[in-house]
Amino acid sequence: MKILIKNCSILTLQEPDMIYTVGQIETEDDRITYAGTVRETSGEYDRVIDGAGMLAIPGLINCHTHSAMSLMRGYGDDIPLMKWLNERIWPIEEGLTGEDVYWGAALSIAEMLRTGTTTFVDMYFFMDEVARAVEEAGIRADLSFGMTSFNDDWNDRMANCRRFFSEWNGKGDGRISVSLGPHAPYTCVPEFLGMVKSTAEELGAKIHIHLAETLDEISQIKEKYGKTPFEYVDGLGLLDLRVIGAHCVHVSDGDMEIIKAKGLNAVHNPESNMKLASGICPVDRMIKEGVNVALGTDSSCSNNNLDMISEMRSAALLQKVGSMEATALPAFRAVEMATVNGARALGLDDRIGQIKPGMKADLVLVDMNKPYLYPQHDLISNLVYAASGADVAYTLVDGKVLVDKGELVTLDQEKIFYEIDRSLKRLFNR
């Protein structure tokens, strides 16, 4: 399969602001073979896409979400956190089946592909069902079972991680990777985290964990262990592995030193942190100090969408008002967070996150032919500060067109809606 994308602008992400104003991209099978200025091509193409008026960007990488929670989008907004969890989310989650999770994940994958996300990092339960949805839809994902130490079935959990890893890691033509997902410092006791660490080492797996999301967590961990969440997990050796730490909102000077020394990959989730009133992650400072900060949406319960283009804008705007400094987190840094930094967090920066020959053909074409994206003094500004995921026209993963002129190719939206309705009818008894 060879595809030619003609006459598009290209934001390569090879350098912060490396743009071809009128360029072309060529792919063969799952790889980019050319990205640059317009040139004569000799070969035959199976598909030629007219990219005139479009901006090509690397497929966006959503480094923290819980895809199946789309089932509960908008169910209990604007109420206090504990009331929301106790009265809304947990009672529903108790009733979830694997099939519910499959369709919830499928809905989110439909949304992500439609809005330009080609890779997502997911933590939930019934993850085999999420893996199945990922394999079928053609998107790329890193998957982990979210685990707490509340029950004493620790050995079973580790056995399940081993099974899940052996069954799914590398599957879907290599699009699926498997991580271990200890939920958070306040839900995992030290002995359990030690077990997670040794299992991850044994498998050669990454860790995906929530870290320092709320002030409540900070005081709980301080009270229990006399430490910050970062000190707590670092003291257990967890940060010696490749760790994706979601949120990292409350970061002391000492924590910053740990993050830098251990190369922790921080994932900023600005809209979730705003909606749940968690606080403001010191992204600008982290980036200036050399920390790799990726971007995520968190679930569509606390966002309420998985639109990574809007999320870039929210990240940039929040840093500015948070630091009272208009130059904080410029637009191109936000794009880096959503692409190259995400790839780096996953250890996949040799194959995704940039538009460059040899890299995977994970590509997004944003249709800039909109009144709000004109004039085009600065394509990066327009993308970050004025576009949204709704402006995505084409999404390719592994060289396959998965969104074609705004339409889903591998997923049937009506079928997904129908199945979601069936799940909800049972879950809500209505």
Place this chain on the structure above:
Amino acid sequence: MKILIKNCSILTLQEPDMIYTVGQIETEDDRITYAGTVRETSGEYDRVIDGAGMLAIPGLINCHTHSAMSLMRGYGDDIPLMKWLNERIWPIEEGLTGEDVYWGAALSIAEMLRTGTTTFVDMYFFMDEVARAVEEAGIRADLSFGMTSFNDDWNDRMANCRRFFSEWNGKGDGRISVSLGPHAPYTCVPEFLGMVKSTAEELGAKIHIHLAETLDEISQIKEKYGKTPFEYVDGLGLLDLRVIGAHCVHVSDGDMEIIKAKGLNAVHNPESNMKLASGICPVDRMIKEGVNVALGTDSSCSNNNLDMISEMRSAALLQKVGSMEATALPAFRAVEMATVNGARALGLDDRIGQIKPGMKADLVLVDMNKPYLYPQHDLISNLVYAASGADVAYTLVDGKVLVDKGELVTLDQEKIFYEIDRSLKRLFNR
């Protein structure tokens, strides 16, 4: 002209959460004649719109913008304010002609209609050209010349206000109203504001002014007059008139008392306040204390779009993280800001801002048939937290369809782009 919109959900705004899940709307000429549950209709309709899967909302009211500044969208983002003004905006503004302003306004009107805004409140120069664009496009607007006291041509300025008022107030079938636009406390000396006040009184016009936008303004006014910006304008009697005060970011307890006592209409511009690092307007507190707070985007230079749906989300999210309280500014309050509160600020709440028989047929249909707007536990949550202006399918003003299945009816986007390019070529000498 009679229009029937069938089978849509309707968010009436008559009460905070009054929704018809499956309803219909009937219009005749410029008015809504029916809005409620589905019913048999006997009359003939010139147009029947299938609203299945769509949410009808009152046309959105953007209470503070500078429409022609779309010409400079993205021109100089992420640089310090004074450098941006001195090196980017002002040199370009010096060269602007009436024709540039006409096309800049037309571009913004195209964007606003496409994203569900039916009324906007505009302050700039060459306002006759903006009025012409408004009249032709069919949108509703309140227009004012932005005025400073820097030059001593005050009498000429007032004469121009009288002329503009008499030529345009009430024009466009009543869609156009004219206000007086003294720019801000820090750009208008007391004697000038006195003159503005008496001219406004003479004409029966409203005042549109920037108030307490930045900490820099607060210290300038304190140094010059020993007052806060609110105390300063109130001391001159300005707040005895109907005043639309844009921004109101920095509000002391004493200022809050003035705002309440004088019934000042505050306009919150969250994305601009974030992008320029101005600070966080105490919206939630203001609303709880009974202040009428409307919503605006500010210009597309400091935003960078005029999408009022995204702006509602930003307003709600910013209040939550700003107050560290997840219940602050719930979604329905954000919708009220963008509709009924805006109408109230303009003194037009007897005709716009709600879907109700007898009101003007300023209507927007949002296409909810999107993966990110499903399931529909809460339509208001989905609208505010997950939708964007790109999801608008139909926009009606005064009972006329101005956006039809996402396409502009009265404006030619390609022509606008072409003319914008011509303007930019001259302005930028390139």
